[in-house]
Amino acid sequence: MKILLCFCLCLPLTLFAAENDYLLVLQDHRFQPSELVVPAGQKIKLSIENRDATPEEFESYELNREKVVAGKSTITIFVGPLSPGRYPFFGEFNERTARGALIAK
Amino acid sequence: MFATAIIVFREVFEAALLIGIIAAATQRVPGRNRWLAAGVAAGLAGSALVAASTSAIAEMASGLGQEIFNASVLGFAVLMLAWHNIWMASHSATLAANASAVGSAIRDGRRECSVLFIVVGLAVLREGSETVLFLYGVFTAGDGSALSMLSGGLIGAAIGVATGYAVYAGLLSIPLRWLFAATGALVLLLAAGMASQAARFLIQADLLPSLVSPLWDASALLSQRSVVGTLLHSLVGYEDRPAGMQLLFYLAAITTIGLGMKWAGKNKEIR
Numbered sequence: 564m565k566i567l568l569c570f571c572l573c574l575p576l577t578l579f580a581a582e583n584d585y586l587l588v589l590q591d592h593r594f595q596p597s598e599l600v601v602p603a604g605q606k607i608k609l610s611i612e613n614r615d616a617t618p619e620e621f622e623s624y625e626l627n628r629e630k631v632v633a634g635k636s637t638i639t640i641f642v643g644p645l646s647p648g649r650y651p652f653f654g655e656f657n658e659r660t661a662r663g664a665l666i667a668k
Numbered sequence: 669m670f671a672t673a674i675i676v677f678r679e680v681f682e683a684a685l686l687i688g689i690i691a692a693a694t695q696r697v698p699g700r701n702r703w704l705a706a707g708v709a710a711g712l713a714g715s716a717l718v719a720a721s722t723s724a725i726a727e728m729a730s731g732l733g734q735e736i737f738n739a740s741v742l743g744f745a746v747l748m749l750a751w752h753n754i755w756m757a758s759h760s761a762t763l764a765a766n767a768s769a770v771g772s773a774i775r776d777g778r779r780e781c782s783v784l785f786i787v788v789g790l791a792v793l794r795e796g797s798e799t800v801l802f803l804y805g806v807f808t809a810g811d812g813s814a815l816s817m818l819s820g821g822l823i824g825a826a827i828g829v830a831t832g833y834a835v836y837a838g839l840l841s842i843p844l845r846w847l848f849a850a851t852g853a854l855v856l857l858l859a860a861g862m863a864s865q866a867a868r869f870l871i872q873a874d875l876l877p878s879l880v881s882p883l884w885d886a887s888a889l890l891s892q893r894s895v896v897g898t899l900l901h902s903l904v905g906y907e908d909r910p911a912g913m914q915l916l917f918y919l920a921a922i923t924t925i926g927l928g929m930k931w932a933g934k935n936k937e938i939r
Contacts, residue, residue, distance in 0.1 A: 606874075617805035618722060620798065624892055627882065627909050628872055630734060631801060633723040639731045641874040644881075656802050658671065 587663070589613040589632065592654065594663035603647040603667040612637040619661065623652035626665065643667070669820035675802060676824030679795040682902045683711075684832025686791045686858060692839035693756060693851035694784060696763040703781040704788055711792020718793060719800035735873035738794070742866035745790040748783050749859040750925045753852055755780050758932035760848035799825075854903070856925055861905020863921035864914040871911055879912030 583605055588595045592615060601607050611621050613632040621640070622629040632638045642650075645667040654661025687704065694700045718725065718737075725733045756763075759780075799821075806817045842850055870876040887908040891897050900906035905918060 608874075617808055618801045619805070620802075624887070625909070627868065627907065627911065630872065631722060631726070631798065633726060633801075634805075636723050636726065637731075638726055638734070640872050642872075655675065656805050 583607045585609050587611045589615055589619055589654065589661065591615065592619070592657035592660045594652075594654070594661060597663040598666055599663070600666045600668055601643075601645070604644045606641060607643045607645075607665075608639060608641055609665075610637055610639050617656070619657065620655040621652060622655045623650060625650040626652060628652075629655075669816045669823075672806065672817040672820030673824035673827070676799055676821040677828045678824075678898065679799045679802075680825045680828025681831055683791045683795040684828050685835055685902050687788055688832040688834075688836035689839065689851055689854050689858065690752070690784060690787060691836050692847065693752075693855065694780070695840065695847075696844075697780055697784075699778075699781055700784060703785045707785040707788030708792055710785070711789040712796055714789065714793040715796030715800050718797035719804060722797075722801060732873040732875070735869040735875070739866040739869040739873075741790055741794050742862045742869070745787060745794075746859045746862050746866070746921060748787045748790070749855055749862070750921075750928065752780065752783050752787060753855050753859070753925055754928040754932045755783070756848060756852060756855075757929040758935065760852075763848070852929065856922060856929070857904040859925055860918045860921040861901070861903075864905045864907070864910065864918040867914045867917040868911065871913055876913055879916070881911040882909035883912045883915055885909050 583602065585599055585601055585607060587599060587609065589611065611630075611632050613619055613634060613636055616634040618634050619632045620629060621632055621638070626642050626645075628640055628642060630638055630640050642665070645665070647667050650665040650667065652663055652665065687708070691700070691704055722734075725737050727733060729736050803818065803821050806821070807814055839847060839851060867876060871878045871881070885908065890900070890906070890908060892901055892906065892908040897906060897908065907914065
């Protein structure tokens with residue numbers, strides 16, 4: 564019951580939170596920028612634009628996220644609020660080159 | 669080639685694990701082989717379809733289609749696994765006594781079989797669509813390594829299927845009386861893990877609050893990337909950095925399905 568109440572109280576907060584938009588570009592199976600500084604303690608809206616023709620899967624154990632990005636398309640995921648630190652991510656389909664990290668400060 | 673084999677193995681293994689457990693649980697259900705095979709076939713066909721419409725799915729619901737699709741597939745799978753487990757709880761005694769000729773068991777068995785079909789189809793669909801996309805990417809990349817990577821994919825798939833079969837064979841070596849209890853517990857934990865994953869997709873889409881994220885960080889203790897971590901993730905939904913909402917979904921699934929099984933087990937004499 565308490566959790567349900569908390570859920571209902573938090574809902575408007577999540578709806579009206581200021582948008583923190585960040586963009587990652589995938590090109591030639593590499594993330595640009597490879598390191599992205601984001602504010603800690605806030606929810607972040609992360610867009611990933613895949614300029615390659617082949618699909619990629621954005622994945623991060625540290626962020627607990629995974630999402631397929633089709634070729635020539637853009638997706639959005641929400642992460643955070645994060646505590647300060649480094650959060651590596653990678654493209655599962657091209658793990659050798661597609662690597663990067665979010666730096667929460 | 670090695671990297672490709674691992675990626676494909678991981679996807680195939682998750683589906684094979686579920687099919688192995690379900691196949692062991694339903695070994696006495698008449699006609700289950702046909703339904704399992706049909707489920708795999710439908711799942712594969714669906715995978716190709718989903719992979720081909722990735723962009724279209726992703727663009728639905730203002731860019732959150734993928735999360736909603738994944739969460740729905742998982743949620744539906746949880747419901748089907750719940751139904752399966754509750755059905756097994758009320759019929760395991762009959763099935764163990766080899767009374768499959770009893771009319772009601774067969775009639776109910778048919779409904780159970782269509783549930784099997786759906787569960788297996790959904791499992792293959794979810795893991796298969798990612799594999800198809802990945803292999804499609806490899807194929808269209810067009811560099812010389814495509815053949816080596818495709819053979820890596822085949823090797824990974826073969827090992828995945830073999831592991832699923834090993835789980836099935838291992839379970840069958842358990843005496844029937846214990847087998848149904850073992851598979852019941854395994855399916856219960858599988859379903860709870862899927863519920864937690866569904867929650868993660870809804871959090872990722874910002875449709876659910878995370879309620880403390882991460883709830884804990886056990887990555888130093890048992891990393892989700894390790895072999896044991898991956899196995900536990902597939903089997904019981906282990907995550908080294910879960911969100912609070914995920915744990916809530918996990919516990920809710922265990923409690924609800926567990927109570928349903930208990931209730932069905934208690935009422936089986938009456939029916």
